[in-house]
Amino acid sequence: MHALDALRDAVSRHLSRSPDSGPCLTGIDGVVLMRAQAERHPTHLVHQPAICMVLQGAKWTAFGEQRQEYRAGQARIVNVTVPGSSQVVEGDNHAPYLSLVVVFDQAILSEVYEKLAGVITPCTGAPVPAFAIDLNAQLLDCARRIVDLLDQPLAADILFPGLMRELCYLLLSGPRGDVLAGQIVSTQRNQKLMQVLQALRVRYAQSQSLEALADMAGMSISAFHRSFKALTGMTPLDYQKKVRLMEARRLMITERVSAEATAYAVGYASASQFSRDYARMFGLPPRQDINKLTGISQHV
Incomplete structure (x- = not known):
């Protein structure tokens, strides 16, 4: 069986246990499975440094003005924590659409x-916030073995760190390993800039x-x-604004906060500007x- 087919079948098998579309968190922290149909509108979230392997279908992701499309047999590598749309x-x-996301252990x-x-x-x-690569048989096989661990919780605790190490090695030694290595060096040299990103996420209001x-x-x-x-594909103020608006959406959905109260809670001085x-x-x-x-009629 082709390596891509084997990984797609393994992910499909696990997703068949959940009837819902969208992201599926797993028993391994940082490993996420995804199943979805074509979407009418973009999804917005703060992306962590990770690899997203597309196993079926196609998707685009944008960070600021940088937009990339990738499809089955390709992957997107995110280098830095950054808000984006997809x-x-x-x-x-x-x-x-099927994909596997593995968040990097930095x-x-x-x-x-x-x-x-x-x-x-x-x-x-x-540095660039993200780039695409073609998946080879070695990467696909490593990813399949990660998915196989989802049925073995005890083994996962012992073996997953080794598979993470193998995944990092394959990416760094691969065709675009120099880009990922450049990002690592940039991050090490710019710890203060990383602290700014963290501050904007934590003190977004x-x-x-x-x-x-x-x-x-x-x-x-x-x-x-x-x-x-x-580094991020956007200006500092745009970065903060996107984080604010994503948090605002979360507050209104999960905590049922009114739009006006949410505007002030996330740092806006004007509800109309919000x-x-x-x-x-x-x-x-x-x-x-x-x-x-939330499926609530606008006439209620």
Whole structure:
């Protein structure tokens, strides 16, 4: 059996136990299975550094102005925690979109890079938030063995770290390993910039000036702005705005907070500005969007 077919069958077998579409969390932290049909509207979330292997169908993902489409036999590698949008564009009842996401263990990824540092020449170009690769038989086989561990909880605790190490090795030693290595080096050199990203995610409701953020990063304003956009695909203020709006959507769906109260809770000074930004990002004003997502009639 072809390696792609074997992995797709293994993922399908596990997903058959759950009738719902969408992400399926597993017993292994950071391993997520996905089944979906073509979507009418993009999905918005904060992406963690991970590999997303497409096993059936096709999807696009966008970070800022950078948009990529990838399909069965390809994978998207995300280098940095960043808000983004994505949309399944190929998948139906007969052949749904299927994918496997494995979130990177950053400590293992760095450890493997250090062992390969004399072999790999990191890319010296500007870092990118994500890039696509073609999946080879070795990567597919490693991923299948990760999925096989989902039926073996005790074995997973013992064997998964080794498979994570193998996955990192295969990616770093592969055709685009220099790009991933370049991102690792950039992250190690720019710990303060990583701290800015963390601060924007945690303190998203607080106003942040470019001057204060640049000072936190230890850079001039122009250098900080340039470095931040190269790393994430968007400006610092756009990054914070996307995180704010995603948190706002979560509050309204899961905690039933009103749109006006949510606007102030996530840091907006104006409910009308919040509504405009929300509609620009999600396609509908807050109340209409939440009613649609929760199945509540707009006439209630």
